[in-house]
Amino acid sequence: MNRFAFLLDRLAYEPRRNAKIRLMAEYFRETPDPERGFALAALTGALSFRHAKPGLIRGLIMERTDPVLFGLSYDYVGDLAETVALMWPGETRANRSPLLSEIVEGLTSTAKLDLPKRLAQWLDALDETGRWALLKLITGSLRIGASARLAKTAVAALGEDVKPDDVELVWPGLAPPYEDLFAWVEGRGERPFAEDPAPFRPPMLAHPLEDANFRAFEPKDFVAEWKWDGIRVQASAGRDAEGRHVARLWSRSGEDVSGAFPDLVEALTFDGAIDGELLILREGRVQTFNVLQQRLNRKSVTPKLLAEFPAHIRAYDLLVEGDEDLRERPFEERRKRLEAFIAREDNRRVDLSAIVPFDDWDGLTAARLDPASAGAGDDAAAVEGLMVKRRDSPYVVGRPKGLWFKWKHDPMTVDAVLMYAQRGHGRRSSFYSDYTFGVWTTDPEEGERLAPVGKAYFGFTDEELTELDRFVRKNTTNRFGPVREVVHTAEQGLVLEIAFEGIARSTRHKSGVAMRFPRVARIRWDKPTAEADRLESLEALIAEKEGA
Amino acid sequence: MRPEDLLCPTPRGLYCPPADAYIDPMRPAERALITHGHADHARPGNGAVMATPETLAIMEARYGEDFCGTRQPSPYGAKTRVGEVSVSFHPAGHVLGAAQIRLEWKGFRAVVSGDYKRAHDPTAADFEVVPCDLFVTEATFGLPVFRHPPAEDEIAKLLHSVELFPERAHLVGAYSLGKAQRLMKLLRAAGWDRPIHLHGAMVRVTEAYARLGVDLGETVQVTAADRAKLAGAIVLCPPSALRELWARKFPDPVAVAASGWLRVRARARQGGVELPLVVSDHADWDELRRTILDTGAEEIWVTHGEEDALVHWCGTAGLKARPLRLVGYGDEGDETPAEEAAAP
Known part of the structure; x- marks a missing residue:
């Protein structure tokens, strides 16, 4: 636990992305299984503990300190977990401090009534940084500025030739303490099999068009479509080993956002994976981003919210259909499959993003300046610009050069x-x-x-x-x-x-x-x-x- | 007699009527007893100054030869008569030369702690418990949340970071008197044998330490041209320099700071510190309480810092205690005298 606490402490102060990755990679390299795996779970938000609440912690410190001194201290520090970590009494340390794995195991197995005693024993045995990390961990408020993605990037850095996206691909099938993941990354084991029937597939991204001299490109090699001003999402669905249908909605960065959009997830009855834009549609009209934001800002998803802000997906691409992975196929072929798929599904929550026809770059420039006349019609206010894609482009993870371009409106x-x-x-x-x-x-x-x-x-x-x-x-x-x-x-x-x-x-x-x-x-x-x-x-x- | 007959708080500082002397006066006084060389305690322009030989040497290095009218060195333990009072200086463990001042008058013994710490510091004499009837203590870290970890562990954090980021310069913000030299000595003890680079404001005091026999190994003053070349180096500078243009010329600098305040994370973050080292030259909560009990004093006066909590605790321990609310001490944040700060 002490080594993990030291890592959290360093991460909390370190502003640089690359330095955070190095701190985490160094920790993963020198820490044995299963400790590092539980640390990875903590960093990626995969751990949660039901019974550990701030009231429990406050109760523990009140039994051990003078209330006036606690009040003055809390007032000065301004954070309960930190105040308790700093003023926890006693100099005597147990012979050894608890391992992170023991704490995770203990928090899951200890009955609610026995938890205060158990927690006090751990706090007695840890130093200040250890107590701070433990209290932050159990109250679920690590806030150390390191995303799940960053932690996975650090895991990838342990391998010779492993990319963060490779880790992302196998991630859904894994569980703490991730021993198979570390074994694979370090070249000691097989690539873990991703068993999630609705996994996240890292998206393909575009370059801004001003970076490319597009007038030198051949217009007929490219297809254009609207770039909608919503949230880029991936709708992924399939059947698990028991034949149950599973559907998930993933954000562009691989966060599972299904919980915020139950209305939409419920409608994902197909088997496959769609890349698209999450939009609010009212009577068939796309609403502006400002309207979408009103739904995003709510903490709880109420029936009223669902009714007033119905979520839809406007589909750009088909990555998987049934069991068939289409990502190696050219865009043109995927597009045909997508059109057929949408027509067949006839899903009122999922529709097709239109192609913008053009003959030459001047024609496309005109469409960008006036989307309403170029096919976007009443939805033009929600158009953010154009996407320009090579007809032969495979669906490549990341931001490959020369395949996809985004051509936004002038700000x-x-x-x-x-x-x-x-x-x-x-x-x-x-x-x-x-x-x-x-x-x-x-x-x-x-x-x-x-x-x-x-x-x-x-x-x-x-x-x-x-x-x-x-x-x-x-x-x-x-x-x-x-x-x-x-x-x-x-x-x-x-x-x-x-x-x-x-x-x-x-x-x-x-x-x-x-x-x-x-x-x-x-x-x-x-x-x-x-x-x-x-x-x-x-x-x-x-x-x-x-x-x- | 009352303790107030021997010592009374005034706007100028603690005044001792039977000796007709001020202790660490805020404004120039005819006669001053100085606990240690930090700028909030040792100011220039007094008439007669009595202090330890080390403190006098440090004041001279910082303020120049004519920092006072006359000076009288008082080595640790020596008793000198000032007016009707027997005055002696005893190690406070705070910085080189730092002293508690003991005053004895008509059988009544008072000790004014100045700033002190109980942890061992290789650049200062270890704190000595001086039994007394009235103990006047500082309370910079007078809250139960302040408990300083072993300084060696904090130095290990710095060296770990230097090892992990060898292409970056580590800039360590530390007070130029005391903290800087303690860090140097701790770094040497931890095996760091490369030169330690110093901001111009640190040089004069560091040279004074060397003259007083504290060996700090090879130190090099940072020049403007060198800065870009100091990848992998440890550079000591005043805390304020971390935020100045000066700090930007180093290769991808890591902002390190060494202070007891950094124990509280929000304070470290507000200061933009990326690697906080909790190293303090003041007594922490446990040391303050232990020291108060060790002196055997029946009455405790608390000069500056977080006095409320310490006064409350004294009450729970059955001791008579009062806060003095002296203003002007404890503002060590920028304790560097002006002419040093202006040095290159």
């Missing part, structure tokens, strides 16, 4: 004034790299003032960041903790051209608007702040979208 832009800046994290920890920007509005009392409308923390180059950082440091007018207020008057200040993907009304933002994906497109050193945009023009953009 909307606004000229806004830099108002506040905050230091970034990790690589940027000493730079002011988070910028709050605002646009002009007329206040009935104050007259002309800037209303903050968003925050941008990317879009600039390293050189631009250095210049922005220098500007912030030289033009600070006030400090609030980590935040610096930067000069922003009608005469003085800096204009940033902000690009964004969408805009909607918001009750959570004081200005009443919320942007999607804002980033710094250009630094307008040349532009006087008085000429920056006004809140009214953003409101007009929303009105235009709502009218569309």
Whole structure:
């Protein structure tokens, strides 16, 4: 447990992705089975313990400490698990600290009534970091900034020629402590057989089109289809060894999101795997991402929610049909199979994403600029751009070069004034790299003032960041903790051209608007702040979208 | 007599009327008794200064030769008469030269701890228990959540990281007086025999340590041109330098910091620290309680830090205790005197 606690402690502070992978890989390399397997389960969120609740932990510490001292300490630290880990009394340590495997086994087998005593014994035997890790583990709040994907990437790094996606492929058939997985990755055993009848298959991704000189490509080698503004998902279904039908909905990154969409999962009655876009459809019309987000933000899935926000899949691709894996086949062939499949299934929750016909690149450019006239019709507001795919492209895991391209709409832009800046994290920890920007509005009392409308923390180059950082440091007018207020008057200040993907009304933002994906497109050193945009023009953009 | 006749808290600091002297005065005083060289305790501009020879040497290194009117060295254990009071200095274990000050007057014994720790520190004399009637203690870490782990374990964390990330420079933020030299000595003891690189602000004090006989191995001042070449190196700098432009020129720097505050994770995260080392030169909760009991004092005054919890605990232990609420101490965050911080 101590070695695992040390790993968690390091991960919690380490901001860099690659460094996290190295810390985990090093741990997996030097830790024996089954300890490392239970650690992997903890890191991937595969463990949960029913009886361990914060109230239990609070009860244990109250029996052991002065309530005034506990109150002062909790107030200072601000986190129950950490306060308890830090002030747990006693210097005497057991001869040996418990293994992670013993703890996992103990938590599963111990009856609820005996749990406090058992937990206290473990806490007595561990050091501070060990106690902190144990308490975080059992309360299910590790929050160390390492995703399941990152942990699997670290496992793959143990092998000579194993890719993270290979681990992903065999993952659904595995269970803690994953001894067969480690044996295979380290070249000591067979590749584990994935027995999940509805597994996740890592998706194929596209390159942005501006990166490629597409005019040099032959238009007839490519097919175009709409890129819908929803959530990319994979609907996977099949029969298990006992003949039961199993269906799952996977996110692009391999999280099982079935629980959030029972209405949709219930409708996945086929055998196979579809790559598509999750969308909300009302009376056959695709709703905007803003509507979809209202469903995503809810904690519990109520019948009312299901009725108001019915989830659908618009299918792009067919990866598996029955037992047949189609991923090696050319796109054109998969597309024909998909069309036949959708027609045969006649599923009211699953439909086909239309092909956008075009003869040459100018024709496709016109379709991108006006989706409504090019076939998207009433659904045009939910079109995010185009996907352009080679007719002969197999379905390849990852982001292969030269096969698929995404050609998004040009983003909307606004000229806004830099108002506040905050230091970034990790690589940027000493730079002011988070910028709050605002646009002009007329206040009935104050007259002309800037209303903050968003925050941008990317879009600039390293050189631009250095210049922005220098500007912030030289033009600070006030400090609030980590935040610096930067000069922003009608005469003085800096204009940033902000690009964004969408805009909607918001009750959570004081200005009443919320942007999607804002980033710094250009630094307008040349532009006087008085000429920056006004809140009214953003409101007009929303009105235009709502009218569309 | 009352303890207040021997010692009384004033805005300028603790004043001892029968000796007509201030202990660690906040503003210049005619006569000052100085516990140790940290800037929040040892300020320049006093008239007569009495302190241990090491503390006087450190003050001279930091403030220059004319940091006070006259100086009187008082080696550990020696008794000197100041006014009507017998004054002696005793090891506090905090940094090189740090002392508790014992005052005896009309048979009443008071000890002012200054800052102290009980853990062994290879750069400072070990803390000595001095029996007394009134014990004036610090309480920087006066909460049960502060229990410092063995410093050697924290050094092992640093060396583990250096081994795992040999292409990166490890920048260790540490107070330039005491903490930095303790870390160097601990690194040497752990087998680190490569040169230790120092931010300019650390050099003068480190040289003073060497002159006072503390061997720290080879140290090299970081120059602007060198920074990009220090992959795999350990570089010590003041905590504030971690956030400065200065830190950016190193190869993919790891922000390390060494402080007792880092025991609380949120504090480490707020400071942007990537590798926190819980190494403190102050007594932790267990040491504070043990020390109070060891002195045998019946009355406890708590000068600065988290005094509420410690005063409460004294009550539960049957001791008379009061917080002094002296302001101006304990702000070690940027204890580096201005002219050192400005050094390259």
